[in-house]
């Protein structure tokens with residue numbers, strides 16, 4: 001069997017003495033089976049989970065306590081949240097960070113904090129679906145950037161790396177992406193990532209504070225989404 005080509009980004013910092021690595025949230029020390037199928041990550045030891053994903057310009061990393069204020073500021077911005085039910089308060093934003101951290105601890109992937117040169121730009125990454133989602137259990141990739149970081153290709157760069165990581169390192173199969181009919185910027189990211197539009201899976205759901213809304217669905221399969229992912233940004 002031929003070996004898979006290495007990912008094009010530098011992942012899995014192997015320097016256990018790295019100060020930044022130790023300041024990140026540590027994964028739970030026990031291996032767990034992934035509830036949505038696929039082999040569980042295939043790691044030989046949990047220390048392999050402590051890493052940044054490094055792209056040409058960005059670092060994708062697990063969350064730190066110190067990120068709470070930056071995340072809350074982004075989530076409080078009416079322009080960022082225009083298609084997402086309006087600004088979030090601090091408690092809702094903190095709960096989001098807690099969910100991301102819990103996913104990281106449990107599965108080894110999450111919506112990663114994205115930064116450039118130490119500056120917080122937002123997040124991108126894969127999460128398991130909520131239990132009551134109309135599409136049933138699945139994995140979804142999502143992204144959100146601070147307003148000043150739009151228009152520079154960061155969302156596509158970060159999401160592409162997160163998707164490759166989820167489908168190659170973490171061994172996920174199909175990953176979905178969805179957004180509202182009016183969120184043309186997000187739809188453009190899906191297009192640049194080379195995701196396939198899948199109207200058969202469009203859905204309607206009551207999404208908490210967002211209210212009833214239509215979700216347009218895109219899909220990524222590992223064969224198209226990992227090493228072969230093409231950036232069109």
Ligand SMILES: CC(C)(COP(=O)(O)OP(=O)(O)OC[C@H]1O[C@@H](n2cnc3c(N)ncnc32)[C@H](O)[C@@H]1OP(=O)(O)O)[C@@H](O)C(=O)NCCC(=O)NCCS
Nearest residue numbers: 080143144145150151152153154155156178179185186233
């Ligand atoms: C959705 C969102 C992440 C998209 O961000 P974005 O910056 O438009 O997307 P990208 O990172 O792919 O950037 C592409 C743009 O950067 C430009 N760009 C500039 N320099 C670039 C570079 N070096 N490389 C690539 N693209 C570059 C592209 O030309 C493109 O510009 P355009 O929008 O004028 O066509 C952002 O609008 C956002 O956070 N929205 C609010 C949250 C949200 O709706 N999330 C999705 C919920 S489903």
